Amino acid sequence: MSLPESRSGSSRGFIIPVGGAEEKVGDPAILKRFVELCGGSDARIAVIPTASQLPDTGTRYEEVFKDLGAGRVRSLPFESREDCHREDWLHKLQRADGIFLTGGNQLRLSTTIGGTPVAKMIRTRNAEGVHVAGTSAGAAFLSEHMIAFGQEGATPRADRVTLAPGLGLTNRVIVDQHFRQRGRLGRLLAALAYNPFAVGLGMDEDTAGFIGPDARLDVYGSDAITIIDPSHVQYTSMDSAHEDEAVCIIGVRLHILTEGASFDLHTREAFAPAAVEIGRASCRERV
């Protein structure tokens, strides 16, 4: 699967992993920002509820996005690989300003959409400037290398995380979701240890990373993103550890980023939140 490049003259759309369980009523800051980014009252948003087993996931997001002022919202419930060839739905997808993949099971997404015109169109449209967000399973699926499933716990173990090809919007990151809530540091470290070129994004619930065309990730939401940067790893025992054995890894860099903080996926630099509240003004001096 080749990674799409931005076409000449156009910049790629945002790629937006969300850690799951994002606020939908009350203060739905993440979904609101997504709608605004896509054009607000002019925005046409396509929802892909394929990951979910619940029949109303698509229509529920239709209502949420409409309540947030999106111009047009349409759920496209691709349930089979055959569905992924439906011209009427592909036409809707073609015209969307924003595409949103719901939560559920990321293997349902990859087995249903992978290799079909739907996957190809999402990649092409993102390269052309359309914004693509995914929550929970939808977030895991966005990148080239996706965590299919794995064992939980803080320490990485051999043969306890399984990667699968994802949608392929970027290969710079590997995403894990419900991160704080489910203790997934170990499986994300194990996924990165196979080949320490990508950056790990441990996404907490109700927290999103808005990755811009300049490869800068901005954090939004109520919790945090744990950034795992393995580019300075000096050693791992991943090639020799036996099944279920703890894996030795030396030289990981880790940042916990909250709303307002950002991370440059090119230079791998983290930036602290700007001091916006009066009570926090003094923090800025420490950066």
Place this chain on the structure above:
Amino acid sequence: MSLPESRSGSSRGFIIPVGGAEEKVGDPAILKRFVELCGGSDARIAVIPTASQLPDTGTRYEEVFKDLGAGRVRSLPFESREDCHREDWLHKLQRADGIFLTGGNQLRLSTTIGGTPVAKMIRTRNAEGVHVAGTSAGAAFLSEHMIAFGQEGATPRADRVTLAPGLGLTNRVIVDQHFRQRGRLGRLLAALAYNPFAVGLGMDEDTAGFIGPDARLDVYGSDAITIIDPSHVQYTSMDSAHEDEAVCIIGVRLHILTEGASFDLHTREAFAPAAVEIGRASCRERV
């Protein structure tokens, strides 16, 4: 509480945090190494079961250490602060070559022993060369700053970890135990963020760090130690985050160390396991 220095001509004993649930039958590698370090068949070992609420914890360790060939083993069940002035037990403690603190509740240890002749004697004897190990709550208690309790989960949160003064054998580390098993990265990061001078030791079960007089920690056991080195932290929001809010931390270094690996608490360098098995010989070249 002042930190004891080695007396002239003598080197301090090992400080040995164990992550809890160490193997006691079958292949009790950690306890066996402790007995050997203390002198094997010549070793006099004092067990302090104060942290535990179970009546047989002390006698159980007496049996385990005897089975491992220790010369003399004696449980000293200090249950009250008054007990901590008993001359006969203090005399036994004075003569021990190794002291072992069992698991249970670290606040029971600190509230019972803290500020008594028992705490003072353990510090003095460790400075004179006696080895001191603690498992689980006993491990937490060893250092100057101890995690008393805290919320679990991967992301650090404000006001969700409580530190208390510990035994004070070293202030170089803050220990957390049952690390992988209970998802404690967040609370250890939060504890370190208050003042990023110490190194965090996230101790998995059945895993020990043998910290020598040269401040080098060697890993033993079946799982891993997660080393959290905050000395390069550029920013934390710990001073301004509201209660239960995620804390932003930029610039943490992290190593997952398995048996045979080591960490220099002076220079903060990690070293990979030496290649001992034939099948692993090639790993050494990559270090």
